[in-house]
Amino acid sequence: MKAWLPSLLRLALVVLLVAFVTNPGWFEPLLKPLTENNAPVIYNQGSLLTLTLLHLRTVLIATVAATIVAVALAILVTRPAGAEFLPLSRSLVNIGQTFPPVAVLALAVPAVGFGEKPTLIALFLYGLLPIFENALTGLTTLPANVVEAARGAGMTGWQRLTKVELPLSAPIILGGIRLSVVISLATATIGSTVAAKTLGEVIIAGLLSNNLAFILQGGLIVAALAVLIYDGLSAIERYTARRMGREAE
Amino acid sequence: MTPRFDKLGVVIAAISAYAAFAAPFATFRANRIVPGQARSILEALPATTGTLLLAIIVAAALIALFKTPLVLRLAASVMALAALALLIGVAGTFLTPAGNTFARVSPASGFWILIFAFTLLLADVLTRLNLSPLARVGVLVVAALAIGLLLISGSWDNLSILKEYFNRADSFWAEGSKHVTLALGSLAAAVIVGLPLGILCHRVENLRAGVLNVLNIIQTIPSIALFGLLIAPLGWVAAHVPGAAALGIRGIGTAPAFVALFLYSLLPVVANTVVGLAGVPRAANDAARGMGMTDRQRLFGIEFPLAFPVILTGIRIVLVQNIGLATIAALIGGGGFGVFVFQGVGQTAMDLVLLGAVPTVALAFAAAIILDAVIEMTATKRRVETA
Numbered sequence: 049m050k051a052w053l054p055s056l057l058r059l060a061l062v063v064l065l066v067a068f069v070t071n072p073g074w075f076e077p078l079l080k081p082l083t084e085n086n087a088p089v090i091y092n093q094g095s096l097l098t099l100t101l102l103h104l105r106t107v108l109i110a111t112v113a114a115t116i117v118a119v120a121l122a123i124l125v126t127r128p129a130g131a132e133f134l135p136l137s138r139s140l141v142n143i144g145q146t147f148p149p150v151a152v153l154a155l156a157v158p159a160v161g162f163g164e165k166p167t168l169i170a171l172f173l174y175g176l177l178p179i180f181e182n183a184l185t186g187l188t189t190l191p192a193n194v195v196e197a198a199r200g201a202g203m204t205g206w207q208r209l210t211k212v213e214l215p216l217s218a219p220i221i222l223g224g225i226r227l228s229v230v231i232s233l234a235t236a237t238i239g240s241t242v243a244a245k246t247l248g249e250v251i252i253a254g255l256l257s258n259n260l261a262f263i264l265q266g267g268l269i270v271a272a273l274a275v276l277i278y279d280g281l282s283a284i285e286r287y288t289a290r291r292m293g294r295e296a297e
Numbered sequence: 298m299t300p301r302f303d304k305l306g307v308v309i310a311a312i313s314a315y316a317a318f319a320a321p322f323a324t325f326r327a328n329r330i331v332p333g334q335a336r337s338i339l340e341a342l343p344a345t346t347g348t349l350l351l352a353i354i355v356a357a358a359l360i361a362l363f364k365t366p367l368v369l370r371l372a373a374s375v376m377a378l379a380a381l382a383l384l385i386g387v388a389g390t391f392l393t394p395a396g397n398t399f400a401r402v403s404p405a406s407g408f409w410i411l412i413f414a415f416t417l418l419l420a421d422v423l424t425r426l427n428l429s430p431l432a433r434v435g436v437l438v439v440a441a442l443a444i445g446l447l448l449i450s451g452s453w454d455n456l457s458i459l460k461e462y463f464n465r466a467d468s469f470w471a472e473g474s475k476h477v478t479l480a481l482g483s484l485a486a487a488v489i490v491g492l493p494l495g496i497l498c499h500r501v502e503n504l505r506a507g508v509l510n511v512l513n514i515i516q517t518i519p520s521i522a523l524f525g526l527l528i529a530p531l532g533w534v535a536a537h538v539p540g541a542a543a544l545g546i547r548g549i550g551t552a553p554a555f556v557a558l559f560l561y562s563l564l565p566v567v568a569n570t571v572v573g574l575a576g577v578p579r580a581a582n583d584a585a586r587g588m589g590m591t592d593r594q595r596l597f598g599i600e601f602p603l604a605f606p607v608i609l610t611g612i613r614i615v616l617v618q619n620i621g622l623a624t625i626a627a628l629i630g631g632g633g634f635g636v637f638v639f640q641g642v643g644q645t646a647m648d649l650v651l652l653g654a655v656p657t658v659a660l661a662f663a664a665a666i667i668l669d670a671v672i673e674m675t676a677t678k679r680r681v682e683t684a
Contacts, residue, residue, distance in 0.1 A: 140420065
């Protein structure tokens with residue numbers, strides 16, 4: 049494969065995605081054969097652009113919150129003061145991953161009501177796990193000689209953390225964030241079953257009215273977003289890994 | 298001698314103190330959809346029993362708070378959990394007015410927080426005990442038996458989740474078996490297709506990147522969209538391929554759910570097969586070749602057994618993921634426990650949501666523990682054999 053081909057494909061995907069969410073009318077003839085009985089071809093109960101932006105906002109808020117909490121927890125359990133919690137936190141992460149997102153979503157409704165909040169909670173909890181796991185891997189597999197050298201140079205614990213340990217673990221932590229974002233993008237669509245405003249709304253409207261065009265446009269926008277964000281974060285990851293001289297996993 | 302505090306114990310003691318004294322233990326509702334009234338432990342239980350429960354919780358929290366022997370901590374957590382499980386049933390009977398079939402009593406936040414706190418303590422003890430894989434499965438079996446006994450004995454019969462169950466006992470088991478069939482069936486299909494595909498990808502380098510990329514992209518399609526997208530092609534197959542409809546292939550229902558779960562399952566199986574086979578030491582392969590083994594003998598005698606733990610890890614990921622995803626099948630009429638979850642969300646009847654969610658979580662949890670144990674056993678066996 050030529051080296052420029054993937055970049056060109058990515059660019060084409062971006063252009064297509066932007067064109068679709070801003071001017072879905074252009075694509076009407078393409079999707080027309082998928083509908084029956086003159087049903088609407090393009091989702092008509094809200095603008096696709098607004099829904100896409102709301103979808104991204106929900107994922108962003110949840111991921112930022114999950115990153116802060118997960119990295120803080122990982123730092124805590126890798127310090128001497130929190131070392132006691134390390135084995136337990138590992139088993140908790142393992143257990144947490146067995147909770148299906150639908151269950152988390154449905155169980156959050158009685159506590160916080162319908163809408164965006166239960167979705168944020170579910171995405172947050174789901175996002176925590178991959179980031180925590182990767183941050184833990186990053187912080188516990190640092191090259192021992194580098195940490196020793198930092199200690200020998202008279203750095204305090206805080207300096208070692210912010211100047212040595214975190215920068216060195218950044219590529220691996222980013223890998224966790226990437227996983228978490230891709231999972232969240234797909235899971236956010238399920239949020240629409242509890243009335244969150246995301247692209248899931250389009251898909252569910254399609255399921256309810258048996259409109260394949262709706263299902264396809266909702267699903268494809270989410271998939272395109274996921275592929276692009278996954279690629280973008282992978283590129284950042286490779287860049288930081290090169291700078292840190294560490295291979296990203 | 299000054300007593301020494303256990304750091305996790307401080308957390309457990311703090312949250313259990315809050316849950317026992319400040320949070321509601323049970324919720325009482327006049328019928329299944331009106332807002333509930335909170336009841337504390339002492340209000341929800343007969344006076345002596347309530348005091349006893351508080352005493353058990355305080356004692357267990359104190360044992361957790363200080364540095365105490367592991368056996369004592371194990372006993373404290375099991376004791377507290379057993380008391381909570383038993384007495385929430387008593388609260389159900391105590392709070393329900395005699396002969397009233399509309400009233401609902403459900404566990405409230407305080408109960409769940411206490412369960413969480415002492416499960417945390419139990420998990421910590423079990424982690425520190427470093428149990429063997431078989432022992433972990435044993436603990437799981439004992440816990441399942443205890444819960445089964447509580448269910449059969451009828452001591453939970455007055456709790457709202459079981460009242461929802463009694464209203465739908467038949468459909469519960471029907472949906473449950475559909476759920477398990479969906480999750481296990483799609484896993485089996487993914488293994489049957491994914492293993493040869495993985496072996497092929499391992500042998501033919503040109504194929505590897507392409508196949509893995511396609512499977513990766515399938516994973517990014519949101520599950521509800523994939524379920525929906527399969528309705529049309531399967532509907533077409535049912536209408537145009539003779540015999541397909543007789544096999545149960547239909548546009549909506551179980552068939553698209555099965556195919557969607559199968560597609561999601563392929564990536565972990567194929568990717569782990571490739572990684573597992575790539576990790577087979579070259580020396581092992583060379584030795585086998587030197588002994589005059591054929592390609593097929595090498596595959597089944599050497600490569601496959603050595604890659605097995607890694608492949609099993611892929612299967613574990615798939616099974617846990619499928620049990621969770623199968624809940625979404627309900628959206629397209631595919632059945633499963635998701636039926637109760639979505640019905641409950643629609644009716645804002647949380648007990649009904651729990652009736653669907655609790656068995657799903659329990660299934661996924663049990664599957665994870667059992668497969669983790671199997672993986673660990675095959676991996677250590679391998680190490681002993683190769684050592």
